[in-house]
Amino acid sequence: MKHLILMRHGKSSWDYQVSDKDRPLKERGINDAHLVAEKYGQEGAKIDFAFSSPANRALHTSMIFLRNQGFDLNNFIISSELYDFSGSSVQGFVKRLDNDFDTVMIFGHNYAFTSLVNTWGDEYIENVPTSGLVHIKFKTDDWAKISKGTTEKIIFPKHLKQ
Template sequence: MKTITFIRHGKSSWDYQVSDLDRPLKERGINDTKLVAEEFKNSGYTVDFIYSSPANRALHTSMIFTRVLDFELNNFKVRKMLYDFSGESVLKFIKSIEDKYHHILIFGHNYAFTTLVNTLGDTYIENVPTAGLIQIEFDIHNWYALQKGKTIKTILPKELR
């Protein structure tokens, strides 16, 4: 059994003249991420590894989660393939994950995440909002054999405010 928890980065700011990679989180993005991370922590899931896009907004979101979960940073990596908006690169990345990991968290972007959770999960989600979390479980033993799974958890910040 394998599980992927997709977390879209928190609400980012367009107030600064920086590259897309460098856009920071807004205060609302930070607060929403904390709410979702606390709710996820209370679910009691064990996470094996966390991967993040190198974009500032995704990386900051992932760091909030690692702090809330008291997660060991030895099991955290930034991957350029996750800075993807179509989902193709993210899917290729997932299929390359080491099989010793059973539950991974991935921090990234739309439209990739909305596309992937609808392609891989069994619940239609119109749009994964900023700081939204969607968890999908797969009846597989190897990541390269990724197929349709079961959407088992959805945590949206607007439901927690």
């Protein structure tokens, strides 16, 4: 079995005149990433390896989440292939993952993540929101052969706020 966890970056700020890759998280993005990380930590699977887009907002979200899990950052890589909005680059990246990893987490962007969770998962999701997490399980031991999987878990910040 292969498990893929996709988490969209937290809410970013447009208050600074910086490039898209350098946009920081808003306070809400930081808080939502902590909320989702805490919820996942209560019931989530052990992550073998994690990857992030190099964009500041995705990287910051990944650090918040992974530190909350006590994750070993030696099992973490930043990949420019994940700075993708269509999903085609992320899809190719996932299909080339090392088969030694059974559970992989990726931090990245929309529209790519909404497209991929609807391609690979069995639950339609209109939009993966900022700091949204979707865990999909595949009945294969080969990343190159993943196709339709089972949506195991959906954690969106709005579901955690009272």
